Amino acid sequence: MTAVIERVARSRLARRAAMLAFPAAVLLLVGAALSPGGATHRSSGHAGVLTLASRAVAPNPLGVRVSKVYGSSIPASVYGTQIADLEDQGVNTRGEMVSDLSPLPARAFVKPVASYKVYAERWTTVAQRDANRLAQALARGSRTGAQSAWRATWSAYLHLGAVYGLFGTLNEAIDGVPGGLPRGSGDPRFTGLHRIEMGLWTGARARSLEPFAVRLTRDLAHLRRVLPSVQISPLEYATRAHEILEDAQRDLLSGVSVPWSGEGVLGTAAGLAATQEVFHTLEPLLQGRDNTEAVVRSELLLLSAAIERIRRDHRGWPTLAQLTMRERELIDGTLAGALGALELLPGTLETEAPSPIPKLPGRAAAGTP
Amino acid sequence: MTALDRRQFMKRSMAVVGAGGVGALAGALGEAELRSGASAAGPEDPSQAALQAELLRRVPFDGPHQAGVLSRPQAQATFVALDSIAPNRQLLAETLQTLSARARGLTQGEAVGAQELDDPPPDSGILGPLDMPDGLTVTIALGASLFDDRYGLGTRRPARLQPMPNFPNDELDPQRTHGDVLLQVCAEHRDTVVHTVRELMRTVAGRLTPRWSIDGFQSARRGPSASSNPRNLFAFRDGTANPDTGDARLMNSLIWVQRGPGEPAWTAGGTYQVVRTIRMHVEFWDRVGMFEQQNMIGRDRVTGAPLGGADEFEDPRYELDPKGKRIPLNAHIRLANPRTPPTADQRIVRRGYNYDRGMDPAGDLDQGLVFVAFNQDVKRQFATIQQRLAEEPMVDYISPVGGGYFFAPPGSRGPADWVGSRLFA
Numbered sequence: 001m002t003a004v005i006e007r008v009a010r011s012r013l014a015r016r017a018a019m020l021a022f023p024a025a026v027l028l029l030v031g032a033a034l035s036p037g038g039a040t041h042r043s044s045g046h047a048g049v050l051t052l053a054s055r056a057v058a059p060n061p062l063g064v065r066v067s068k069v070y071g072s073s074i075p076a077s078v079y080g081t082q083i084a085d086l087e088d089q090g091v092n093t094r095g096e097m098v099s100d101l102s103p104l105p106a107r108a109f110v111k112p113v114a115s116y117k118v119y120a121e122r123w124t125t126v127a128q129r130d131a132n133r134l135a136q137a138l139a140r141g142s143r144t145g146a147q148s149a150w151r152a153t154w155s156a157y158l159h160l161g162a163v164y165g166l167f168g169t170l171n172e173a174i175d176g177v178p179g180g181l182p183r184g185s186g187d188p189r190f191t192g193l194h195r196i197e198m199g200l201w202t203g204a205r206a207r208s209l210e211p212f213a214v215r216l217t218r219d220l221a222h223l224r225r226v227l228p229s230v231q232i233s234p235l236e237y238a239t240r241a242h243e244i245l246e247d248a249q250r251d252l253l254s255g256v257s258v259p260w261s262g263e264g265v266l267g268t269a270a271g272l273a274a275t276q277e278v279f280h281t282l283e284p285l286l287q288g289r290d291n292t293e294a295v296v297r298s299e300l301l302l303l304s305a306a307i308e309r310i311r312r313d314h315r316g317w318p319t320l321a322q323l324t325m326r327e328r329e330l331i332d333g334t335l336a337g338a339l340g341a342l343e344l345l346p347g348t349l350e351t352e353a354p355s356p357i358p359k360l361p362g363r364a365a366a367g368t369p
Numbered sequence: 370m371t372a373l374d375r376r377q378f379m380k381r382s383m384a385v386v387g388a389g390g391v392g393a394l395a396g397a398l399g400e401a402e403l404r405s406g407a408s409a410a411g412p413e414d415p416s417q418a419a420l421q422a423e424l425l426r427r428v429p430f431d432g433p434h435q436a437g438v439l440s441r442p443q444a445q446a447t448f449v450a451l452d453s454i455a456p457n458r459q460l461l462a463e464t465l466q467t468l469s470a471r472a473r474g475l476t477q478g479e480a481v482g483a484q485e486l487d488d489p490p491p492d493s494g495i496l497g498p499l500d501m502p503d504g505l506t507v508t509i510a511l512g513a514s515l516f517d518d519r520y521g522l523g524t525r526r527p528a529r530l531q532p533m534p535n536f537p538n539d540e541l542d543p544q545r546t547h548g549d550v551l552l553q554v555c556a557e558h559r560d561t562v563v564h565t566v567r568e569l570m571r572t573v574a575g576r577l578t579p580r581w582s583i584d585g586f587q588s589a590r591r592g593p594s595a596s597s598n599p600r601n602l603f604a605f606r607d608g609t610a611n612p613d614t615g616d617a618r619l620m621n622s623l624i625w626v627q628r629g630p631g632e633p634a635w636t637a638g639g640t641y642q643v644v645r646t647i648r649m650h651v652e653f654w655d656r657v658g659m660f661e662q663q664n665m666i667g668r669d670r671v672t673g674a675p676l677g678g679a680d681e682f683e684d685p686r687y688e689l690d691p692k693g694k695r696i697p698l699n700a701h702i703r704l705a706n707p708r709t710p711p712t713a714d715q716r717i718v719r720r721g722y723n724y725d726r727g728m729d730p731a732g733d734l735d736q737g738l739v740f741v742a743f744n745q746d747v748k749r750q751f752a753t754i755q756q757r758l759a760e761e762p763m764v765d766y767i768s769p770v771g772g773g774y775f776f777a778p779p780g781s782r783g784p785a786d787w788v789g790s791r792l793f794a
Contacts, residue, residue: 179540243765246653253731256540256768320730332732336652343656354660358695360677360686 069288070104076288104285106351109234112281116237117227119277120160124224127156131220134196135213141206150200151266151317153216154193158267161244161274166230173219177257191215194257201260238349241278242342244271249335255320262319265331269307269317275342276300285349292341292348299341303334403478403501423557424501430473432780433638434625435788437506438743439614439718443555445562446585446722448644448739449570450512450548450773451577458520462793464576465509465550469787471572472507475500475565493571495564503561507569508553509788510642510775515549525792527626527636527776529747533643536755538764545646545771548580553642553741559586581771583646585722585739597681598673602649602723602736603766605666606673609681610706612716623716623750624743635791638779641747643717645740646724646771652733654766665763667700675702684708704757715750717742737767747774 066076130153137145157175167174174192181187185198191212199209232240245268251257252267279296286293310327311317323331403425428436455461479500481492492500516526532547554565562584570579588599601607612619621627628637654662663670667685669678675685677695685696687708696703706716719742726735744750758764778789 177540180535180537182535184535184541242656246650246656249731249733250650250653250768254729254733255731328730329732336732339652339656347658357677358690360675360679360683360695361689 066288069102070108070285103350103352104234106234108285109237109351112278112285113232113237115281116232116278117230121224121227123156123159124220124227126159127153128217128220128224130156131213131217135210135217138196138206138210138213143200143206146196146206146209147200147261150193150196150261151263154197154263155266155270157193157220158270159274161240161271161278166232166236167223167226170219170223170226174216174223177251192219194260197258197260234349234351235346237278238282238346241275241282241345241349242339244275244278245335245339245342247271249339253320253332253335258320262321263317264320265307265310265323266317268331268335269311272300272303272307272338275338276304279345282345282349289348290344292344295341295344296338299334299338303331303338306330306334398478398480398499402480403499424503425478426504426557427477427502428504428506430469430476430507430781431783431786434640435508435777435780436476437508437553437555438624438640438642438720438777439620440506442587442720442722443504443506444557444587444589445559446553446555446739447562447566447582448585448741449552449554449566449582450580451550451552451573452580453515453519453549453576454578455520455576458522458793460576461520462789464573465789465793466787467572468509468569468577469781469789471569472509472565473781473784475568476502476505476507478502493564493567495567496560500564501561503556503558505554505556505561505565507565508555508642508777510551510553510777511789511792512548512551512773512775514547522792525633525635527639527641528632529641530776531747531774533645533772533774534752536769537759539769541772542770545581545583547773548775550577551642551644551773551775583724583726583739583771585724587722601721601738602651602725603654603662603666604670605662605668606681607721607738608719609668609673610702611718614718620718622714622745624718624745626745635794636776636778640743640745640777641751642775642777643740643742643744643747643751644772644775645738645769647738647740648735648768648770649737650733650766650768651736657766664697665701665761665766667696667702676700699761701758701761701763704761705754707757715753717744717750717754740772743777 069076130149134146134149134153137149154175172189172192175194176190176192177194178185178187178190181189184190185195193216196209196212196216198204199212200206248264248268248271252264252271255262255264258264258267279300283293286296310323310331313327314322318327320328428440430436453461453464455464479492481490481494481496481498481500484490511530513526513530513532516522516530533541535541552566552569554562554569556562556565566582588601590597590599598606598608612623614620624640626632626636626639626641628634659670663676668675672679673681674683675696678685685702685708687696687703690696692698693700693703706712719740721741722739724737724739729735742751778792781788781790
């Protein structure tokens with residue numbers, strides 16, 4: 001019950017913030033229109049009068065009017081009121097935990113998932129091309145060429161984002177880290193991108209790594225073949241929308257997954273691109289459902305601006321160690337902000353209301369030890 | 370004598386005669402002496418009186434088994450793994466002997482001895498003139514590496530002692546894993562633990578050298594009842610299904626190594642200690658819906674009751690829920706302890722601590738669990754459970770980063786004995 005109440009409190013807070021922002025935006029628009037020089041400091045003196053005068057006639061500043069709530073038969077004009085009643089309670093009349101939104105039909109995800117697959121296929125092709133380049137550079141014995149091709153290949157693979165978790169052992173072969181293997185980084189099963197990374201950044205002979213790159217191109221070709229038939233459930237898809245960047249925070253910006261190259265920023269940028277793609281495909285479904293779409297879009301923009309700025313200032317992708325303290329704070333902080341918004345997605349996009357937990361039968365009377 | 374020689378001499382002589390025998394210098398105190406020394410606060414202040422009672426609580430150091438295994442965990446802990454640099458077996462044995470002597474003194478309460486003014490005091494003194502026991506326990510355990518070829522102990526290795534393997538999904542950092550000796554220092558107050566570790570490090574300097582350490586704390590016991598277990602940093606109650614540690618027969622079948630074939634005789638009365646430093650990705654966890662959190666664990670987050678139940682200690686009745694409609698089949702509690710007759714002898718005693726190491730370089734909270742478990746046979750018990758848990762949904766939210774397998778020898782038989790003596794006998 002607590003969770004529902006917390007989440008409700010959160011979405012209500014967001015809604016309240018939006019309600020506060022609305023008159024403020026109106027005030028600014030009207031203020032700008034009415035003050036002859038457009039100087040904002042002058043309009044502020046008349047704030048109270050202007051607000052009162054403008055409210056009744058203000059046009060919708062967003063220029064859009066939501067009339068239908070996706071997946072619900074309740075008209076948008078009353079949807080909020082009805083849902084607010086539910087949110088105030090947090091539970092239904094039988095005292096069970098309930099969702100604050102009516103569930104989406106599972107078929108709503110067919111189109112987003114299909115369009116995401118097209119995107120994923122495109123990036124798999126890119127990864128295949130870069131992996132070939134990597135194999136060639138290794139065969140030539142060119143370390144710098146191979147490092148650059150490695151970055152491109154790994155980044156392309158991370159652009160798949162929302163589907164990588166669905167390939168099981170194939171993903172382990174391509175992007176696995178030595179962590180859970182019995183013999184760690186010396187384990188014969190440690191073969192993919194990170195095996196090549198380890199060699200390239202610890203002084204191994206480039207040619208000695210070529211077999212790993214050849215295997216990588218084979219694994220990517222395999223991936224390209226199975227991709228069209230991969231099934232992604234609505235829950236998995238909605239969950240991945242936040243888990244791609246969860247992985248970035250846990251494994252990439254921490255440096256855990258890229259101990260040798262330190263390319264955590266590059267990887268996070270790729271994860272952001274994948275997240276933006278997932279979010280983009282889901283936007284039609286989010287219409288009118290809480291304030292999730294606006295909150296997520298704005299936080300992703302802030303993260304994306306931070307990453308772009310870092311890239312610009314470094315004229316390329318800096319390693320984690322090359323980040324200044326200010327940059328480190330900026331990327332860590334905006335990622336945390338983005339994750340704080342993305343966490344709303346799975347709940348907003350649920351396709352079934354959680355069913356109540358069956359009661360445990362045969363319990364001794366209360367108070368009996 | 371140079372300063373160094375004298376310091377060494379002091380330590381050695383304390384070791385040889387035992388802390389009690391040093392007399393005027395420092396010594397274990399009787400109950401009355403402790404009480405009279407501690408009664409600075411008048412009984413009119415109830416909070417001071419309660420604190421004094423807590424500080425006076427003394428856990429015996431000597432006994433058939435070591436302390437700090439079956440008792441309810443004290444509020445604060447530090448785990449220190451040490452590697453031996455002792456040049457030979459004799460010096461290693463002497464160091465362990467000294468370690469026990471100093472640990473005994475600290476756990477039983479000591480007066481901080483006066484010294485010649487130009488000598489460094491034998492006790493750092495950070496607890497004042499009296500080292501009050503404060504429920505302190507020092508549990509000494511040995512790692513598999515101690516039984517390599519350095520000290521000729523290979524033939525005496527406890528039969529089930531192996532280096533902790535890399536389980537699937539582990540991210541073990543070698544600098545935070547394994548070790549020749551593990552010290553588990555637990556007390557009710559942080560300063561007591563800090564003081565004890567500081568004194569013990571002085572005691573073993575030059576012979577045992579730190580490999581890794583981690584500090585732990587218990588969440589306050591916030592009820593609702595006195596038996597309600599405290600929460601871990603995922604907010605769920607931890608330790609609920611522990612076997613009854615007051616049941617001596619049960620402990621002999623689950624925890625203590627028994628005399629008999631298959632184990633060297635010296636290990637009887639000891640136990641295998643598993644330590645796993647498990648980072649919890651708490652930010653990620655906090656972004657997961659309550660429903661999913663509860664389904665991953667299998668318990669209600671507020672009450673700690675198995676899902677569908679109302680009381681923390683209620684039997685989850687898995688036999689009535691074979692399809693996992695109430696408690697998912699891959700829920701943590703269901704995999705960890707299926708409560709079936711064939712898994713009954715796999716049960717372990719958990720005695721974990723939360724840890725909080727501040728923030729990591731990426732600005733994330735470095736928090737988690739120092740998972741501690743005691744069992745009679747690591748393979749039959751802990752490792753079997755761990756294999757069942759390999760694919761539980763919770764693995765995404767945790768990263769085991771360190772720890773190790775250790776063997777805690779039987780207890781010291783008295784002031785003249787020491788933990789590990791039978792290994793060298």
